[in-house]
Amino acid sequence: MVSKDTQEVIQLSIVRIENLTKKYGNIVAVNDLSLSINEGEIFGLLGPNGAGKSTLINMITSLITIDEGNIYIKDTNTKSNPLLTKSFTGIVPQDIAIYEDLTCLENVKFFAGLYGLRGKELKSKAMEALEFTGLSDKAKDFPKGFSGGMKRRLNIACAIAHNPEIIIMDEPTVGIDPQSRNHILQSVKELNRRGCTVIYTSHYMEEVEELCSRIAIIDYGKVIALGTKQELKSIVKHKNEVWVTVKNNIDKIVQEELKEIPGVTDVEIYENTVMVYSMHESENLESIIAYFTSKGLGILQIESKVPDLETVFLTLTGRKLRD
Ligand code: ADP
Numbered sequence: 001m002v003s004k005d006t007q008e009v010i011q012l013s014i015v016r017i018e019n020l021t022k023k024y025g026n027i028v029a030v031n032d033l034s035l036s037i038n039e040g041e042i043f044g045l046l047g048p049n050g051a052g053k054s055t056l057i058n059m060i061t062s063l064i065t066i067d068e069g070n071i072y073i074k075d076t077n078t079k080s081n082p083l084l085t086k087s088f089t090g091i092v093p094q095d096i097a098i099y100e101d102l103t104c105l106e107n108v109k110f111f112a113g114l115y116g117l118r119g120k121e122l123k124s125k126a127m128e129a130l131e132f133t134g135l136s137d138k139a140k141d142f143p144k145g146f147s148g149g150m151k152r153r154l155n156i157a158c159a160i161a162h163n164p165e166i167i168i169m170d171e172p173t174v175g176i177d178p179q180s181r182n183h184i185l186q187s188v189k190e191l192n193r194r195g196c197t198v199i200y201t202s203h204y205m206e207e208v209e210e211l212c213s214r215i216a217i218i219d220y221g222k223v224i225a226l227g228t229k230q231e232l233k234s235i236v237k238h239k240n241e242v243w244v245t246v247k248n249n250i251d252k253i254v255q256e257e258l259k260e261i262p263g264v265t266d267v268e269i270y271e272n273t274v275m276v277y278s279m280h281e282s283e284n285l286e287s288i289i290a291y292f293t294s295k296g297l298g299i300l301q302i303e304s305k306v307p308d309l310e311t312v313f314l315t316l317t318g319r320k321l322r323d
Contacts, residue, residue, distance in 0.1 A: 014039040014166060014197050015060060020069035022055050022221075029055040031221035032069070037199060042192050044212030045201040046309060048321050052221035053201040054094055057170050060199070061091045073166070087115055090164035094171045096151045097158075098143055104130060104154055105139040112161035129161035130154075132190075134183060149180020156187060167191055168199045173207060185211060203321055205309035217313060224316050229309065236307040236315050237280040238265040242288055243305075245273045247298040254295070261287045272300075280307070 015037040022030040030052045037043045045053045058064040060071055062082040071078045073085040098107050108126035117125055130136045133153040138146075143154055152172055160167060169188065173181045188211055192198050202208050208215055209229050217225040217232070225232055250269050258267045258274065263282025268275040278284055285304065292299050305311075313321045 011038040013037060014074060015199070016072040016075075017056075017060070018070045018072075020056070020059060020071065021067050022052075022059060022064070023067055028221050030059070033218075033221060033223055034069075035216055035223060035226070037197065038214070039197055040192075040195065041213045042188065042198040042200060042211050044208035044215040045199065045218055046203070046205060046208045046215055046313075046321070047201075047218035048203055048313075048319070051203075051218040053218055054170055055221075056218070057091070057168055057199070057201060061089055061168060062086055063091075087162070088164060089166045089168055090159035090162065092152075092156050092159045092167070092169040092172050094174070096148070096155050098151060098154050100142060100144045103140050103142055104135055104157070107143065107154060108157045108161050111158035115162035115164075117162055125161045125163070126157075129157040132160065133157045133187065147177060147180065149176035149183070152176055152180060153183065153187075156184065160191065164196070166197045166199065170201050171203070172200075173202070173204065205313075205321060209309060215309070217309070217316070219313075219317055225312060232309060232312050233280075233307055236311045238277060239307045239311055239315065240278045240280050240282065241303075241305040241307070242276045242278070242285060243273060243301075243303040244276065244288065244292055244299060245301040246292065247300060248272055250274055250297070254297075258288070258291060261291065264288075 013036040017033060017035040020030050020033045021028065033056065045056065047053055059066050062078050062085065066079065073088050076085050078085045099110065102110060105126055108129050109122055112122055112126055127136060127139065130139055133156050135153055135157060143151055146154070172184050185207065188198055188200060200208065200211055214226070214228055215232060216223045225235065249272050254274065255267045255269055258264055258276055261284055263278040263284040264276055265279055266277040276288055289302070310321055
């Protein structure tokens with residue numbers, strides 16, 4: 001896999017996307033996008049609704065055609081051998097895709113059967129997948145009355161029974177209860193621990209931060225930033241925020257004086273609120289408070305915020321991930 005002698009680590013790419021474009025009429029859903037996903041990692045695709053994540057995933061799994069560019073999975077071009085490249089992947093689509101008039105076991109057997117599993121092996125793999133998703137006692141039940149979270153877990157069982165090397169999950173936690181959400185996040189970690197490469201799309205930055213070793217931030221069909229969460233956050237290391245609200249409207253001079261405090265990178269004033277940006281780890285909160293106290297500005301409220309991936313997105317695009 002990834003380890004080598006001494007300290008050196010070689011990253012082998014398992015999915016290689018080169019100059020990929022997909023258009024729907026005038027909409028460029030994926031725009032000349034290139035990306036490499038390494039074997040054994042949990043790779044996050046983070047972006048707002050409409051960014052192009054599902055379109056990208058649907059091309060990786062050959063569910064839709066590619067307009068321009070190429071995708072290689074384990075060095076095989078998806079255009080030249082889609083059956084083979086599909087067999088390397090298991091997809092958990094955004095919209096739950098299960099048959100409500102089949103039992104859980106029948107559902108998993110149906111999907112795993114599409115990948116060529118038959119007979120005893122099919123049944124045992126299907127049962128293993130149900131066990132993994134905590135649904136083995138529901139094997140003979142019909143999913144009709146299941147909660148959204150349970151249906152999603154069944155969908156995951158359907159995607160993993162054929163033991164794919166790459167699991168692709170498209171917004172798997174949208175609209176489900178917290179318990180199932182937690183179950184899904186733990187399943188992703190466990191699948192990865194067992195050796196699966198996971199591609200995980202979300203517009204919830206908290207999930208991506210928790211799960212993913214590397215993250216691509218996608219906007220308007222393009223990768224606008226790529227790296228580990230530490231690398232991405234370093235884009236905004238000057239953006240530690242402290243908001244101070246005082247009794248009265250603030251004079252312009254305060255802006256200039258606050259900029260003299262070590263670590264402060266910018267100051268903005270909105271009526272009686274001051275927003276002070278500082279370099280990460282500059283530990284100047286006490287100095288900022290001391291300034292307001294020394295000027296007798298009567299602090300009403302203080303809030304501080306360490307930059308997160310939302311800050312990164314906001315800084316790069318001027319927009320929020322979620323509206
Ligand atoms: P995401 O998964 O990030 O929410 P999508 O890939 O679903 O984004 O959509 C990217 C863009 O392509 C959006 O503007 C969306 O409206 C458009 N789009 C996606 N699928 C279709 C389709 N089948 N027909 C027309 N437009 C589409």
